[in-house]
Amino acid sequence: MSLLEVRRLTAGYASVPVVRDVSLSVERGELVALLGANGAGKTTTLLAISGLVSVYSGEIRLDAGSIAGLAPAQRARAGIQHVPEDRSLFPSLTVDETIRLACGARRPPKWVLEYFPALGELGGRRVAALSGGEQQMLALARALCRDPSLLIVDEMSLGLAPLVVNAFFPVLRRIAAERGCGVLIVEQHVHVALRWVDRVHVMAGGTMAASGTTDEMRPRIDELAGAYLGERTVPSSVPTSADNEKGENDEGV
Numbered sequence: 579m580s581l582l583e584v585r586r587l588t589a590g591y592a593s594v595p596v597v598r599d600v601s602l603s604v605e606r607g608e609l610v611a612l613l614g615a616n617g618a619g620k621t622t623t624l625l626a627i628s629g630l631v632s633v634y635s636g637e638i639r640l641d642a643g644s645i646a647g648l649a650p651a652q653r654a655r656a657g658i659q660h661v662p663e664d665r666s667l668f669p670s671l672t673v674d675e676t677i678r679l680a681c682g683a684r685r686p687p688k689w690v691l692e693y694f695p696a697l698g699e700l701g702g703r704r705v706a707a708l709s710g711g712e713q714q715m716l717a718l719a720r721a722l723c724r725d726p727s728l729l730i731v732d733e734m735s736l737g738l739a740p741l742v743v744n745a746f747f748p749v750l751r752r753i754a755a756e757r758g759c760g761v762l763i764v765e766q767h768v769h770v771a772l773r774w775v776d777r778v779h780v781m782a783g784g785t786m787a788a789s790g791t792t793d794e795m796r797p798r799i800d801e802l803a804g805a806y807l808g809e810r811t812v813p814s815s816v817p818t819s820a821d822n823e824k825g826e827n828d829e830g831v
């Protein structure tokens with residue numbers, strides 16, 4: 579039984595479907611990437627899972643239960659946390675205030691900041707004064723405060739330097755493994771994603787073009803990039819899975 583099961587989803591805006599017949603799944607402890615060119619429908623698919631766009635047909639199940647009838651806030655309470663593309667932080671709040679707001683009356687769980695120790699030094703700093711990487715750390719930490727069973731991260735690397743991106747992936751892997759949650763990310767750096775994720779779904783033109791384990795997809799990446807990913811690939815000189823075993827860039831954030 580998958581943590582998240584999306585079956586034949588058709589969803590869109592103002593009665594116009596922009597994703598059609600999309601199926602994907604995420605298991606507990608698994609890191610899954612959703613890839614695709616601009617406009618392929620990745621964000622819309624994530625928004626449909628979180629209940630933020632209209633679903634016209636298909637099924638979305640979390641822990642085997644249908645969440646179709648649930649409002650976004652109910653889905654959040656059911657275990658889904660969504661870090662949107664723009665990160666949706668409040669620029670005038672400090673790091674501490676952002677975390678406290680996410681935790682409500684409770685204290686932030688200690689383990690949250692253990693994944694992002696750099697945030698510990700930034701408690702009093704306003705969001706507006708944080709770098710892009712620090713803002714992404716905060717957005718992820720805020721989502722983790724709810725101890726999600728499914729963490730959704732849209733365009734995690736947007737605006738971040740490749741070195742910073744490389745540092746985020748091992749942290750996401752640890753979160754998935756240690757918290758037992760599923761992590762579904764939209765990622766533009768395809769070769770970097772293939773270094774770290776367990777499974778890949780490739781969207782094109784609002785439909786699911788290819789799905790498979792990373793080992794299955796890696797040999798097909800040039801074919802997939804040519805057919806579906808447009809400019810959203812980086813040269814294959816970016817380290818591949820073999821480099822993981824050497825522990826390069828694993829220092830975390």
Ligand SMILES: Nc1ncnc2c1ncn2[C@@H]1O[C@H](COP(=O)(O)OP(=O)(O)OP(=O)(O)O)[C@@H](O)[C@H]1O
Binds near residue numbers: 618
């Ligand atoms: N609010 C909206 N109203 C109407 N159409 C929209 C809306 N948002 C997105 N679309 C359209 O839906 C299609 C899929 O967009 P979506 O943002 O899901 O793609 P994407 O794969 O996430 O692209 P990108 O990588 O550029 O963010 C596009 O044709 C887009 O123009």
